[in-house]
Amino acid sequence: MTQFNKHMDAPLRTIDPEIDGLIGKELDRQRTHIELIASESFVPRALMEEMGSILTNKYAEGYPHKKYYGGCEFVEQIEEIAIERAKTLFGADHANVQPHSGSTANQCAYFTAMNPGDTMLAMRLDQGGHLSHGHPLNFTGRMYRIVAYGVNRETERIDYDDVANLAREHRPKVIVAGASAYPRKIDFARFRAIADEVGAILVTDMAHIAGLVAGGAHDSPVPHSQFVTSTTHKTLCGPRGAFVLCTEEYAKDLDRTVFPGIQGGPILQMVAAKATCFKLAAEPAFKEYARQVVRNAATLSGALQDRGFRIVSGGTDNHLMLLDVRPKSITGKIAEKILGEAGITTNKNAIPFDPEKPMVTSGLRLGTAAVTARGMGVDQMGEIADAIDRVLSAPEDETVRKNARAKMAELASSFPLYANL
Ligand code: PLP
Numbered sequence: 013m014t015q016f017n018k019h020m021d022a023p024l025r026t027i028d029p030e031i032d033g034l035i036g037k038e039l040d041r042q043r044t045h046i047e048l049i050a051s052e053s054f055v056p057r058a059l060m061e062e063m064g065s066i067l068t069n070k071y072a073e074g075y076p077h078k079k080y081y082g083g084c085e086f087v088e089q090i091e092e093i094a095i096e097r098a099k100t101l102f103g104a105d106h107a108n109v110q111p112h113s114g115s116t117a118n119q120c121a122y123f124t125a126m127n128p129g130d131t132m133l134a135m136r137l138d139q140g141g142h143l144s145h146g147h148p149l150n151f152t153g154r155m156y157r158i159v160a161y162g163v164n165r166e167t168e169r170i171d172y173d174d175v176a177n178l179a180r181e182h183r184p185k186v187i188v189a190g191a192s193a194y195p196r197k198i199d200f201a202r203f204r205a206i207a208d209e210v211g212a213i214l215v216t217d218m219a220h221i222a223g224l225v226a227g228g229a230h231d232s233p234v235p236h237s238q239f240v241t242s243t244t245h246k247t248l249c250g251p252r253g254a255f256v257l258c259t260e261e262y263a264k265d266l267d268r269t270v271f272p273g274i275q276g277g278p279i280l281q282m283v284a285a286k287a288t289c290f291k292l293a294a295e296p297a298f299k300e301y302a303r304q305v306v307r308n309a310a311t312l313s314g315a316l317q318d319r320g321f322r323i324v325s326g327g328t329d330n331h332l333m334l335l336d337v338r339p340k341s342i343t344g345k346i347a348e349k350i351l352g353e354a355g356i357t358t359n360k361n362a363i364p365f366d367p368e369k370p371m372v373t374s375g376l377r378l379g380t381a382a383v384t385a386r387g388m389g390v391d392q393m394g395e396i397a398d399a400i401d402r403v404l405s406a407p408e409d410e411t412v413r414k415n416a417r418a419k420m421a422e423l424a425s426s427f428p429l430y431a432n433l
Pocket of ligand 1: 051112113114115116142144190191192217218219220243253254
């Protein structure tokens with residue numbers, strides 16, 4: 013028996029009160045603030061049980077029935093269940109549930125579909141794309157020749173003619189559909205037609221909209237794409253993690269790319285939570301949730317427009333919207349800060365053709381996945397729009413922020429979060 017053994021059964025508060033205290037403060041922040049970050053939501057408590065479970069102790073490199081470790085008889089059943097549920101939920105030929113994050117999932121799809129030096133056509137980062145779609149400092153920008161498409165200056169929607177022209181000119185090996193900050197429906201059939209015309213492979217990154225796709229509130233990219241990548245922690249309300257779907261023809265290559273190509277062992281507590289996330293997302297209640305997320309986003313966007321704000325592209329079809337804050341003579345950076353002081357958590361975000369730097373921006377990205385997971389509906393969207401309007405219309409006025417903060421805390425307390433934690 014060593015001194016270390018005594019830690020095995022001791023609670024966190026006795027072993028590391030400093031971290032325990034900060035987790036407690038973060039729980040309080042999540043409970044009392046209005047969460048409008050479009051890439052976040054709340055996970056059901058059962059999934060947190062899985063994430064904090066003894067599955068963390070197990071190594072299981074390889075795939076079910078072909079593991080490189082002993083003792084995998086239970087964890088491989090968990091992985092099989094997760095794979096089958098992902099395939100059924102999204103109607104895919106094949107699923108790999110091992111990728112640790114969305115960026116890694118993209119890496120897995122790209123490594124399977126392309127060689128270093130090949131050309132990839134993806135959405136411009138300053139108009140909605142993600143870092144892993146070609147940022148110069150990201151592995152994508154360093155390994156591939158990136159060509160970027162954007163939105164039309166007038167409509168602020170994806171310019172499919174531009175995508176087609178760029179594809180014809182550059183003959184990319186891969187075309188990426190999907191975005192981090194695009195409020196409109198994406199026409200996957202159109203993307204596939206463009207890809208087919210130039211012999212490219214279509215990789216759709218549905219990280220943001222996966223929950224809407226699962227719940228039938230957004231068209232599915234699966235029938236149109238050779239690869240579909242996604243995180244599980246955004247609108248899907250699952251654990252921090254990811255997965256890749258692909259057509260049968262790429263199944264073996266994809267699995268080889270994930271392991272041993274890119275990762276070692278899967279993080280099994282996350283795989284278990286992904287399995288339960290897919291189970292919940294297949295239930296009728298999730299359809300209702302997904303529809304309400306979209307309804308809440310449309311209501312919030314409309315309520316902000318009624319108060320004189322400009323919403324990029326004139327509205328939203330999904331869970332997020334981009335608010336142009338220039339009419340209030342402030343920047344996205346200031347807007348994020350003062351809303352934070354008022355108990356509303358958002359993130360600054362470039363709007364299309366933004367004259368400001370990425371760390372400043374002229375916009376805010378707002379999403380409704382988290383507030384909807386808490387149970388809020390259209391009435392609450394009106395209250396939130398009102399608070400946003402008051403705070404952003406009086407950026408110098410601390411009293412306005414203080415009053416808004418009290419109102420938002422009261423609103424939050426009417427929708428209790430993790431009451432038994
Ligand atoms: N893809 C898209 C479209 C995203 O929005 C994000 C994250 O915001 C990612 C991929 C990356 O996910 P992760 O942070 O898990 O690497």
